[in-house]
Amino acid sequence: MFTEEETAKKPFMMYLTSLGWEYISPEKIDSLRETWKEPFILPIFKKKLLELNPSMGEEEADVVLQRIRNIRANIEGNREFLRYLRGQRTFYSKSEKRELNLRLIDFENPENNVFHYTQEFWMEDIKKDRADIVLFINGIPLFIVETKAPWLFNIVDGEVKDWRSHAVEQISRYHEEVPNFMKYFQMYMASNGLNLIYSATWNFNERNVYRWKTEEGKDYGLQDLIFSMLRKERALRFIEDYIVFFEQDEELSKFVLLPHQVRAVERIVNRAITGDARTGLIWHTQGSGKTLTMMVAASKIRRIPELENPTIIMVVDRIELQKQLVRNLTKFGLDFIVAESKVHLRELLKSDYRGIIVTLIHKFRGMPSNINTRRNIFVFIDEAHRSQEGDLGIQMRSALPNAFYFGFTGTPIDKGKIGKGTFNLFAFEDMKKYHRPYLDKYGIKESIEDGTTVPLYYTLAPQEYRLDRKTILEEFFRLYEEKGIASIEELNKLLDKVSKIKEVLKAKKRIKKVAKHISEHYKKFVEPSGFKAMVVAVDREACALYMEAFKELYEENPHSAIPPEEIAVVYTPMHNDKGILKKYHLKEDQEDEIRRNFKKRERPPKILIVTEKLLTGYDAPILQTMYLDKPMKDHTLLQAIARVNRPYSDGELHKTAGLIVDYIGIFEDLQRALAFDSKSIEGAVFDLEVLRKRFAELMGRAEEYLGLLRDNSRSWDKKLEKLVKVFSDRKKRDDFIQLFKNIQDIYEILSPDPFLRDYLEDYKLLLKLHRFIKAQFYPTDFERRELLKKTKELIRNSVDIETIVDGLPVYKIDEHIADTIKNERIDDIVKVYNLRRSLMRYIKEHQHEVPYLEFLIEKIESIIKRLEERQISAKEALEKVIGLSESAVESVRSYKESKLDPATFSVHWLLKSYGIEDVTVSEEITKILLSNEGWTYNQNLQQGLLRKIYRILKENGVKQVRERVKIGKDLLELGRRLIHDTRGSL
Incomplete structure (x- = not known):
């Protein structure tokens, strides 16, 4: 049978054993921890603590343990414990009379650690929970695993869920019910025997739950997936390197790297250590976490002892990109220094500064050759295109002749000048040695298949709004290709030279007509879906003109137009701006507030008007539609439209695609708009007509x-x-x-x-x-x-x-239900489902009177499951559901005659099914169950309560211990329901 145990759990454990993780049975692990409240395997934990810290004595070990126990049971505490795991905390050694670095794990020597796992691991805190599989390193619980049956849908707590959603929901519940365990766990996983998904603890957004893939990025069986992800060395790497905490929007978030990010980091680090080549190009498509990959790789390289305290230089070509990088590095928690000027950068390099430097490439202008000839300098270039080919790139390489150069890009190598230059600078060695242009590649199609990004569709606005293709647009394409434009900054300079474009696009009548068209489209298509939009104008003045047009439309007809307070303009202010340009200047804190609020579903603005800012590096998943009114091509176009490719899911909002409305006519010739190798941009953007088809x-x-x-x-x-x-x-x-x-x-x-x-x-x-x-x-x-x-x-x-x-038939559930069913001249299978639905309705109507009826739901679903798995016939299933229906009717009738309260009657009805009919016994046990709800999450209280119940049962003729245990288990389950119902009525 395809049960959870056989298809997912047993294979998972078997493969862990094959990898060298040692199994500890639930019975043994319980004997190694005094109570279910203990997260650690204490004998192992203390032994390894003393081994890894030779200057630590028993007393200091107890102090460390107490400090760890006192960590707060929330995401902040989880981050603090990760710092302990990564050796970022100290302890006071009495023997050496000084603070020493504390080690809980030996990351350099995996063989110095011990790896264990167990199943059915009980955790007791606010409530009690039982995890399917738990993995320990040095006695510390670090990975928690849920295994599920391989059905597409499961009925769970009365709700239809797929195995993935069910697993994530269970993990989320653990955080609420056993937070003093979850503050230690760093990752969770789930498997249905076919797939392996994972995420960081304290993050339950399904957008951040990833499907693990092997190094080659292909799908294999569970054995390959587990062997790839949970081999000891990589398990350690996840803890040491691949879990990330981010402060964003004044809130702490936690993530774990995706498979392609893990793969890229490992390839970069391996190249840094082996030196098999001095260059490498990493293409990870826009929206797939390229910046995070770069930061994790930098952090890892900085900590590799054999690289002897290296220098890492992060290079960008625009001030806006530098600001975004600085923000991300700060959120990530990396120490770095920004080169404030050419002189400052020269001083840093000449003084042999060791650490992370952030700089604009322009600061290499005039840099002396061979200013630093060390071989442990690593240059990370973000969006490695045009800026690397001219004198600035030459001067940088001349100044640092022995450095490693890694290019990071969100767009593939193109067919033109930029592509040739990028290939020669970053991909030549890989192509020569390994016959591939990229050190690591994560393409558009793969990211969509993984759900990392969503597909993009475009639609052309009416012809009357678009540029004349034969003259104006053709001239733009020709100049763009001649000059090899690769950045928004270069694009802006080009547009300044093509005066006809701006004249046409900024004509007042046209701006008003396009704004009206945008308003109508937004009100019809975007606003009803609950998503947000972005208008991309040709320049800063056009942004301001659009804002004025939207205001004018609202004044003319407030019922059909967009309220101005729902629109915001964001562009770079200049000190000499006047008039309309100065009118929409924003202070830095105002812009930051707009950035934050736009990402939030319920907060305005709903529409952003931009021209350069927020077109690269800005991640707002709720953004679904882009109104494109700025000519773009190749890299700039891919970077811009990728703003709408982030997935979003929140209740009834589920973003499955991004939309670009093209007011220029760029997409009339897709091959010209995106002049890349066809395989590279497969799935990049589709005509909306494709979606209609x-x-x-x-x-x-x-x-x-x-x-x-x-x-x-x-x-x-x-x-x-x-x-x-x-x-x-x-x-x-x-x-x-x-x-x-x-x-x-x-x-x-x-x-x-x-x-x-x-x-x-x-x-x-x-x-x-x-x-x-x-x-x-x-x-x-x-x-x-x-x-x-x-x-x-x-x-x-x-x-x-x-x-x-x-119109669905509903049976009247009463004492005649068997005859009613018998007289129906329809197939038994139809009777089963009709009766099941009717009985569910009956239970819902009467469960407040007889809470015991809730027990029947589980029994009904068990019958249906056996029927659908063909373990029983439709006739057998029908007889069983009829029996439950009769039992339900009898219980409600008896309740109305008994004059007992719902709780006491439910206990009485349960005991009656075991032959105990004395009402006074039911009353006594009900008082015990409801006397103190603490037993529902405190094992000691629960054991005390059970002893009282066992004594009463024994006195009333239940002689068999096994029978008393079975009745006790049912009573506890009923008691939990009764307490829950009591809470709900308060």
Whole structure:
């Protein structure tokens, strides 16, 4: 059978053992820790602590342990403990009478550490939880693993979830219920026996839960994945290097590197150590975390002893990029120095400064040759393109002739001048030795497949707004290619020379018309979806003119236009600006506030108007649409449009694509707009027409399902019977739900495109079918969790979509239910699902009277699961559900006759099923269960409570110990439900 135990858990543990992780049974590990409140394997932890710190005595070890125990149980405490793990804390040695560096792990010598794992690991704090697998290094719990059955959907706590969501939710619950354990764990993983996903603890956003892949980036079996990720050396690397805390927007966040980032860092570090080449090009597509890769690699290189305290120089070519880099380095927590001038940079290099230097490439102008000839200098160049080819690049290499040079780019090598120059500078050695142009590559298509970025679509604005292609746009393309433009700064200088472009784009009538078109598009397509937008204008003055136009439109018609307070203009102020340009100057703190608020769903602004700032390095996942009114090409175009390629998911908002509305006409010739190798930009941007075709194709695939509803040869009740028969096949249901999800995702992007008009009625039919399946097969999860914003709006405006649910047959659950079912002339499989849904409704109506009824839900779902796995027949399943229905009716009838309160009656009904009918016994046990809710999370209190219950049971004829334990377990579960219900009524 494909159970969680057989398909995921056992293989996971078997592969850990193969890697040299030593297994400790749950019984043994419990004997090594005094209570379930103990996170550490103390004998191992203390032994390794003394071994790794020879100047530490028993007394100092106890002090260290107490300090670690006192760490706060939150994300700040988790960061503090990581500092302990990384050797960034000290202890006082009495023997040496001084502070010494504290070591909990030996990262340089993996064999000096011990690696253990266990299963069914109990954790007790606010509540009790049990983790599937826990991995320890030197007795410290560092990795927690959840294993799941390999079903696409599981019913969990009455909600339909896939295995991934369920695992993340469980990990999230651990943080709430056992925070004094989670403050030590650094990563969590989950597997369904096929895939391995992972993330940093204290981060439950599914956007930050990644699928592990092997070094080659290919999908292999679970064994390959675990061997790749959890071999001892790499497990240590995750702890030492690949977990990152970031202070962003005044909030502490935690991340772990993605597979491609881990791979790139390891390749850079390996090259630094071996020196097999002195250059390397890292292409990680825009939005995939290139800057973080660069910072982690720099941090790692700085700490490698054999590199003898190296110097790392981070080079950018624009002031805005330097500011962004400085912000990121500060958030990351790296020590660095900024070269304030050419003289300052010269002094740093001449004085043999060891550390991280941030500089603009322009500060190398006039730098003397051979100013520093050390071989342990590493130059990291961000967006390594045009600026590296001229005198500045030559002077930099002449000044540092023996340095390593690593180029980092978010765009691939192009076919023109820039591409040739980039290849010669950074890729030549790799091509010569390894027959590849990149030291590491993470392309656009791969990032979309991984969900690191979302696909981009473009649509051309009406012809009347676009540039004349034969004259103006052709001249722009020609000059762009001649000069080999690679940055926004160079692009701006080019646009200054092509005067016709700015004249056309900034004409007052045109600005007003385009602003009106943007307003209409935003109000129809973007605002209803809940996302935000960006207007890219040709220059700073155009930004201000657009703002004025939006204000004017609002004054003319406030009902159809965008309120000015929802729009913000961001550009670089100049000291000699006057008039309209000066009007929209922002102070630094104002700009910072706009940057922060734009990222937040509920905060204005909803639209940003920019021309240069925020077009590179700014990450706002809620940004979905870009209105492009600035000519761009190649690198500048890819960098700009990548602002809308970040995934976003928050409740009913689920961003599956970014959209570019082209007011220039750049995308009329995609090959000219993006002159890269076709494989490099595969999947970079698609015509929106492709999405329309995809929608039509998916609707065609849905035809087999639509036919079930259109079948007029059957009466409505027979049609419903047919639907139940078809979708009682779990795979058929899963296939439909996935197809519907794909169709809905596209509908959310396209709506209200007139293209959808011909499909609208069919889409509503699919919605009806989706509602039917959710109501009939997942009756405890009927809250439209899977429906997105525009689709929900369609339901609100189409009452008939609900009628399919209203028309579903409902059995009256009473003492005649067996006869009712028997007299129904329909298939048993249909009866099972109709009865199951009817019984669920009955339980929901009466569970406040008889909380015991909640026990039946688990039993019902167990029967359904066995039916769908073909362990029992439909006839057997029906008999069992009928039996539960009769039990439910009898319990409600007896409650109304008993005059007992709901809690006491529920205990009484449970005990009665074990043959104990004395009401006074039920009353006594109910008082014990409700006397102190502390037993629900305190093991000692729980054991004391059980002893009292066992004594009462024994006195009332339950002689067998095994029977008392079974009844006690049921009573505890019922007690938890009763306490929860009591809390809810307060």
